[in-house]
Amino acid sequence: MERICASCGKAFLPHPAVINVLYQRYCSDPECQRARKRKWQKAKLASDSGYRAAQAEAQRRWCNKNPDYWKQYRQRNLEYAERNRQKQRERNQRRRMIAKMDALKMENAIIPGRYRLVPVCNGVIAKMDELIVEIGVISKGFSAGAQIGP
Numbered sequence: 001m002e003r004i005c006a007s008c009g010k011a012f013l014p015h016p017a018v019i020n021v022l023y024q025r026y027c028s029d030p031e032c033q034r035a036r037k038r039k040w041q042k043a044k045l046a047s048d049s050g051y052r053a054a055q056a057e058a059q060r061r062w063c064n065k066n067p068d069y070w071k072q073y074r075q076r077n078l079e080y081a082e083r084n085r086q087k088q089r090e091r092n093q094r095r096r097m098i099a100k101m102d103a104l105k106m107e108n109a110i111i112p113g114r115y116r117l118v119p120v121c122n123g124v125i126a127k128m129d130e131l132i133v134e135i136g137v138i139s140k141g142f143s144a145g146a147q148i149g150p
Contacts, residue, residue, distance in 0.1 A: 007032035056129045112137050 002011045005027040012027035026036040045052050074081040117131045 005029070005032055007035040059129075110135060 001014070001021060003014055003021065003024065004010070005012055006025040008027065008029060008031070010027060014021040014024040015028070018024045026032045045055065074084075112135055114132055114134050117133055119129050
């Protein structure tokens with residue numbers, strides 16, 4: 001019974017070793033298998049805090065062992081570095097504002113809302129460890145002993 005690959009959309013015959021052919025949704029093409037693994041890892045990172053912590057720790061260890069990796073990579077791959085710079089300019093333009101060191105000089109500089117906190121490891125943004133936090137306004141008359149929230 002032929003199946004349609006969830007990645008490339010082509011028909012394929014499931015592997016005979018798979019007991020329930022309904023479970024096999026990807027063909028054997030290496031790019032489709034990479035897509036399957038990426039999807040699995042994304043779901044695993046979202047649902048398993050132990051796995052997420054282990055991956056973050058592995059990333060930190062790798063960053064510590066290879067502190068100049070990205071600098072050397074950009075030097076070896078000039079087209080990649082220029083494309084990345086251009087893409088970053090586009091992302092910055094969409095955001096319209098990037099906080100600079102002097103951005104907090106204005107009054108009420110922090111606007112209430114949800115923010116992504118992304119740690120930086122040796123200058124490399126570690127996306128797997130990002131946190132989403134919500135910042136709210138507390139009035140000047142608020143006492144430290146008052147209860148926050150419901």
